[in-house]
Amino acid sequence: MVGVYKIVRVDPIGRRTSCSAYGYKSLTVEYHHGKWTKAPIGGLLVFDNEEDAVAFAEYLHMPPLCYWELWFANAYWPIRLPRERPDIWLSSNEDLKSLWKTKAPRIGAQAGPWPAGTKAYKFVRLERRLAP
Secondary structure, X not given: OEEEEEEEEEXXXXXXXXXXXXXXXXXXXXXXXXXXXXXXXXXXXXXXXXXXHHHHHHHOOOOOOOEEEEEEEEEEEEEOOOOOOEOHHHOOHHHHHHHOOOOOOOOOOEOOOOOOOEEEEEEEEEEEEEEO
């Protein structure tokens, strides 16, 4: 188990969900304080340091009435990141599953490089909220 930093999106009714995959049903997960969350495909994205996590969060665009939270979390079962960050809105579930496999070929829709400090784990548990 390793300590990591997780950015979650909080919606108007208080659900903590994936930031980047929100609305993409097969990838969106809901996080609960003190409970393990499992990645449906590939890994759950986290950061290895607080500074990179905050830099990523400040880059995010949140819909009205939503905001982000920074959490210290525990994670286990590291997953290799694909070479490039996929554009989940332009990729099929099959493409995404293939992308996360070891030595997977590139798929067509890329969204650029991974943010600095990004790591992926199969399981993440929120431990302590740091901000806001």
